Amino acid sequence: MSLLDKLRRVYSLDTLDTRFVVSSTTPPRQALASRDEGPQTATKDAQPSLWRTTEFYVYYIIFVTVVIQMVKSPMEVSKTTYPTYSKYSHLLSDGWIFGRKADNSDSQYSTFRDNVPYLIILLIAHPLLRRMYDIFWGANNYAQSNKSSKNSKLTQGLSPAAAADARLQQRVSFDVYFAGVFMIALHGFSASKVFGILYINYSLLKGLPREYLPAATWIFNIGILFANELGHGYPFATMASFFGASGTKWGIWMDHHGGLISRWEILFNLTILRLISFNMDYYWSLSSNGTNSSEKKQIDPADLSERDRVSIPAKPEDFTFRNYIGYTLYAPLYLTGPIITFNDFTSQMRYKLASITPDRTARYAVRFLVVFLTMEILIHYIYAVAISKADPDWSSYTPFQLSMLGYFNLHHIWLKLLIPWRFFRLWALTDGIDPPENMTRCMSNNYSILAFWRGWHRSFNRWIVRYMFIPLGGSQQSGLLGNIQKIGNYLLVFMFVAMWHDINLRLLMWGWLITIFVIPEISAKMLFPAKKYKERPTTYRILSGLGAIANILMLMVANLVGYALGVDGLKGLLHGMIGSTAGLALFAAISGCLFVGSQIMFEVREEEKRAGIDMKC
Known part of the structure; x- marks a missing residue:
């Protein structure tokens, strides 16, 4: 195999996540074997390639x-010679690339880095x-349940189903023990707060009648989101102050032994999603009356x-409670996810x-290393985050410089989320669990x-769809009223x-902006349905490119408000960009460059369709 082939x-896409190349309704072993046999049939709506046309050669030059x-x-x-460097240089750290300083001023990413x-x-x-745990308990010989178990000491004489149950119990046993040590190391005495919330949620699940479970689950867990925020993680010193001065002293001592990550409440938002998943999967499982859906479907x-792994209820x-702890506190996915449902x-x-194969996991590790090094190069040569944090005078920059500072600020956000998600998914893959990839495509x-x-x-989007969007009615409604309900x-x-994400006005405004910005896209799809342009694909592609310009600009505005600059910062940035004739x-x-970029994006997706892949994003 040549270097280019490697x-x-x-x-x-197969390396990134096999879910991108395998239909959610197709058994993965069968689908992956089929893909290894040769080229796949193109999807029915795939268009002829445009890569070698005159139009696209012009795009390449512009691009x-x-x-x-x-x-x-x-x-x-x-650069250190730029006039504004002194205003933000105190935010930079010592770097390792050719003597450059590094912009490690983003607290969220610096914690990971x-x-x-x-x-x-x-x-x-x-x-x-x-x-080692498996070897110690004699489980190293248990067969994978989809193979023969004749030579297994642990599962000898067991049916495949019983062998699978043995594997589940063996893995959960290790995960529960590891979770206990892991949580104490991470949160110290505050681990007791995490276990306390988990116990209350489980008690609600098992103690309430079935019809009250959905409401109780959502009320309790959203309440915990607010309580954690308003209570600042419930410091022991505050709680112990009710017992007098001696209690306060002990409380302060316990707060000072909060583990590697004392602010446990910041990480608990992800655990909330797993608590809801466990409860709702249990609630829906009660409708199956204990029947084995996989046997019923043969x-x-x-x-x-x-789809079956997610929708077929667990036994x-x-x-x-043991499986509940193993799932909610599963170490590789505890800190950042990705999120996986309890059934899956x-x-x-x-x-x-x-x-999950050694070859695919190794390739995925290479991709992680490449993206990590990309971030290192970015923070060593482009100080967009530090500049925006230093309350800059935006008039010191040209409109083009301002637009690129905003653009690379967004790329930093994308990378600082992608890298931890990809690292912890790599950890899970190494451990034999395959959660969904969190980032489908590059931000651009x-x-x-x-x-x-x-x-x-x-993975969060899929969680939202399963546990929130579909129960609310989904997006299957048609007509004006259906679209209003959808919005x-x-x-x-x-x-x-x-x-x-965080209980503050800036992110609420982000949520409102995203909803408002969705309306033009939904309206455009109603006014210009793809089926009306089947005989005029070029016309439809041009119209879609114009719509893409608006969508990209609105996405940038919403994310700069929610995750980077806030409303005031965005106002200053936009005024500097379009407050002059040169800016306009x-x-x-x-806008012209975004049109060119959108045409290349369209063709990337058409290329995937020609390979039999339709990712719908």
Whole structure:
């Protein structure tokens, strides 16, 4: 295999997540074997290739020329010789690339970056400890339940189903023990607060009548979101103050022993999603009356499609406190996710997915290293975050420089989320669990607001769809009233997403902006349906490109407000960009470049369709 072929394999969708190339309704072993046999049939609506047309050769010239200038501009304003350097230089840290300073001023990413050596030790040690645990308990010989178990000491004489149950119990046993040590190391005495909330949620689940479970689950868990925020993690000193001065003294001492991450409440938002998943999967399982859905459908439980792994209820005996702790505090996914439903998690604990292979995991590790190094280069040569944090005088920059500072600020946000998500998914893959990939595409490879949110924090989006959007009515409604209801559902969803991230006005405004910006896209789809342009694909492509310009600009505005600059910062940035004739001319040029970019994005998706892949984003 040539170097180019190896590079292509590393950057294939199959490497990133087999869910991108396998239908959610197809058993993965069967689908992956089919893809290995040769080229796939193109989807029915795939268009002929445009890569070698005159139109696209013009786009290539524009693309290469503009991208070089886009990178060069923020690098120029990040030089030590630029007049504004002294205003933000105190936010920079010592770097390691050619003597450059590093912009490690983002507290969220710096926490991850500064702890990478310890995280790598964990990634290596955790699977090794599991292996040692299995060897110690004689479980190293148990067969994978989709193979013969004749030579297994632990499962000899057991049916495949019983062997799968043995694998589940063995893995959960290790996860529960590891979770106890892991939580104490992370949160110290505050681990007791986490276990306390988990116990209350489980008690509600088991103690309430079935009809009250959904309301109780949502009320309790949203209440915990607010309580954690308003109570600042319930400091022991505050709680112990009711017992007098001696109690306060002990409380302060306990607060000072809060582990590696004393602010446990910041991380608990992800655990909230797992609590809701466990409760709601249990609630829906009660409707199955204990019947085995996989047997009823006559499908192989060792090779379930993704949809079946999520929708087929776990066994009644799986909803135990022990499995609950193993799931909610599963170490590789505890800190950042990705999020996996309880049904899917339990299925994978019984049967290792065919998608997890040493070769694919190694390729995924290479992709993680490449994106991590990309971030290192970015923070060493483009100081967009530090500049925005230093309360800058935006008039010191040209309109083009301002636009690129905003653009690379967004890229920093994308990378600072992508890197931890990809690292912890790599850890899970190494441990034999395959959660969904959280980032479908590069931030700059999106033109639809709806598709962008399907591909950004993808596991959270899928969680939202299963546990919130579909129960609210989904998006299947038609007509004017149906679209109004759909928009109302989006508003509720994005308000929850904003509150889930952080309870503040800036993120609520982000949620409202996203909902408002969705309306033009939905309206355009109603006014210009694709089926009316089947005979005029070029016309439809041009119209879609014009719509893509508006969508991309609205996405940038919403995310700069919610995650980077806030409303006031955005006002200053926009005034500097379009508050002059030169700024307006730049805006027109940017719109033209976005049109070119959108046409290339369209063709990337058409290329995927020609390979039999339709990611719908």
